[in-house]
């Protein structure tokens with residue numbers, strides 16, 4: 042008696058799961074193959090010219106996808122400007138004076154709208170743009186899963202609390218990634234993104250002046266030359282996250298960590314006697330395992346809570362809801 046009641050419950054549960062599941066479609070690599078066959082070439086040529094104009098832009102565009110996906114999923118919420126009804130994510134603590142590339146996304150969106158009006162979401166444009174940036178700077182290629190729709194709102198509070206800070210220790214880094222379903226290995230592989238791009242003095246000042254045990258002293262001195270001790274002066278002075286090849290997507294970032302030349306506190310946490318050390322070592326010994334773990338993790342990150350089916354909308358302008 043009890044067991045047949047249990048069976049009925051299990052059956053109903055499975056039925057409901059099936060019904061809910063089928064109303065939110067899966068992302069797929071062929072999502073726009075009929076509706077926007079020119080999507081890839083359109084995005085790629087715009088990304089290409091933006092990077093040609095300024096190499097760093099490839100890094101900035103990759104970071105946009107990360108900062109979008111970690112805040113209520115990959116839904117283009119990061120791209121929304123503030124409105125009278127909500128404060129957006131652009132001025133949240135991890136983003137203000139820091140994330141960049143919105144004009145490039147605008148250019149890509151206009152080009153895509155010209156090719157296929159009203160079809161491709163801003164959230165998907167971020168995913169393709171991130172992949173193209175990595176490839177153009179010499180990193181691995183992969184097929185991007187698509188079919189995300191765009192959020193109608195954004196959350197400054199969620200951006201403040203969901204994006205990891207450079208002051209985090211290893212445990213907090215691990216838990217902020219696990220909160221969105223990403224493993225420690227995913228976290229280390231994705232941090233390999235710091236093989237490209239720049240950081241402001243204010244994000245690494247405390248490390249280069251105070252973390253004497255975990256930083257190479259000559260590296261610290263070099264960085265101090267363009268990042269004064271007292272806050273307020275030189276806050277926005279830039280330094281490369283990968284001191285050797287900041288415009289090339291390679292595994293030098295991990296080599297720097299082993300030499301105590303990680304720029305951010307959070308970078309050096311990945312090689313500081315803890316559980317991530319062995320992953321860092323493996324990416325130095327075997328660059329192709331870095332590339333394949335990076336691709337796996339980028340695809341996993343792109344799967345964070347997408348809006349699909351009839352949820353959200355396809356924005357016409359990435360900066361505002363329709």
Ligand code: HEM
Nearest residue numbers: 100101104107139205206207231234238239240241244307
């Ligand atoms: C593990 C936790 C992470 C922390 C604490 C972190 C923190 C930071 C910080 C503080 C900066 C410099 C920002 C500035 O000075 O304005 C930065 C830059 C950057 N981050 Fe991360 N990050 C993390 C993970 C990631 C991930 C997962 C990606 C991509 C998948 C990424 C991609 C980048 C890129 C490409 C830049 C350079 C951007 C540019 O030059 O415009 N980061 N990150």
Ligand SMILES: *[C@@H]1O[C@H](CO)[C@@H](O)[C@H](O)[C@H]1NC(C)=O
Nearest residue numbers: 132133134135197198199201
């Ligand atoms: C987010 O952080 C910014 C900058 O620190 C702060 O001004 C703002 O009040 C915070 N917003 C929310 C909603 O927590």
Ligand SMILES: *[C@@H]1O[C@H](CO)[C@@H](O)[C@H](O)[C@H]1NC(C)=O
Nearest residue numbers: 246247248250251270271272
């Ligand atoms: C270094 O640590 C000292 C003592 O905790 C602190 O007063 C100082 O502000 C720190 N310096 C930087 C540049 O963070």
